[in-house]
Amino acid sequence: VKDIIYTLDIQEAFTVRDGQVLTKLAESVAHEGVIFVEVGSWKGYSTSFLGEVAKNCGGVVYAPGVIHHALVDDCFQIFCTNMKELRLNKVVLPMIMTSQQAVRIFEQADLVFIDGDHRYESISKDIPAWWTKVKEGGILCGHDCENYYSSYTEKEREAIDINLDDFCPQTRCHAGVVKTLDEIFGRQYQIHIPSTVWSKSK
Numbered sequence: 001v002k003d004i005i006y007t008l009d010i011q012e013a014f015t016v017r018d019g020q021v022l023t024k025l026a027e028s029v030a031h032e033g034v035i036f037v038e039v040g041s042w043k044g045y046s047t048s049f050l051g052e053v054a055k056n057c058g059g060v061v062y063a064p065g066v067i068h069h070a071l072v073d074d075c076f077q078i079f080c081t082n083m084k085e086l087r088l089n090k091v092v093l094p095m096i097m098t099s100q101q102a103v104r105i106f107e108q109a110d111l112v113f114i115d116g117d118h119r120y121e122s123i124s125k126d127i128p129a130w131w132t133k134v135k136e137g138g139i140l141c142g143h144d145c146e147n148y149y150s151s152y153t154e155k156e157r158e159a160i161d162i163n164l165d166d167f168c169p170q171t172r173c174h175a176g177v178v179k180t181l182d183e184i185f186g187r188q189y190q191i192h193i194p195s196t197v198w199s200k201s202k
């Protein structure tokens with residue numbers, strides 16, 4: 001598989017541990033013909049975990065935002081090659097569009113995994129929009145939530161609040177994701193520590 005994993009020195013790398021959590025979440029809602037959505041697939045590493053579960057039960061993974069613009073670039077080619085080599089190309093369906101474009105054309109999914117644009121202005125629209133598309137009994141989940149906003153000190157929360165469109169260097173967290181989840185779910189969602197995968201069941 002070509003170049004599927006991030007170089008290890010960047011903060012938002014999807015890890016094997018994240019993949020194990022994602023597999024368990026996907027298996028917990030799996031049934032024949034299951035529908036998964038992954039927002040933000042890049043070269044397909046996280047997609048491969050969802051794809052394996054879907055493949056085992058005749059399901060499908062829709063993948064908006066492998067790239068989110070119409071210019072077919074290296075990333076898209078690499079994604080397609082990877083899915084083919086993993087024998088997931090009939091299960092994983094890439095969609096070249098943004099998350100916000102995709103959410104309008106979906107009806108329902110058993111599980112939606114969000115790992116696209118983590119800036120507050122974007123994730124604060126993605127989470128409520130995709131939540132409405134999750135079936136009763138399904139799961140909304142995503143990547144890069146390091147901790148609950150309410151677990152940080154007042155000073156740390158101030159740092160998060162001024163870094164909403166970025167990685168917050170003081171708290172080493174994805175500020176937009178942490179803040180949005182607090183605003184929408186309070187503490188009523190799960191972070192699968194030590195991974196940074198978060199989930200909310202419906």
Ligand SMILES: C[S@@+](CC[C@H](N)C(=O)[O-])C[C@H]1O[C@@H](n2cnc3c(N)ncnc32)[C@H](O)[C@@H]1O
Nearest residue numbers: 014040041042046065066067098099115116117
């Ligand atoms: C952090 S990477 C995803 C990593 C991937 N889940 C993995 O495990 O390798 C972010 C991805 O989100 C996509 N993206 C960025 N903005 C987006 C948007 N507005 N809508 C959909 N996808 C977006 C990028 O094209 C990129 O593929």
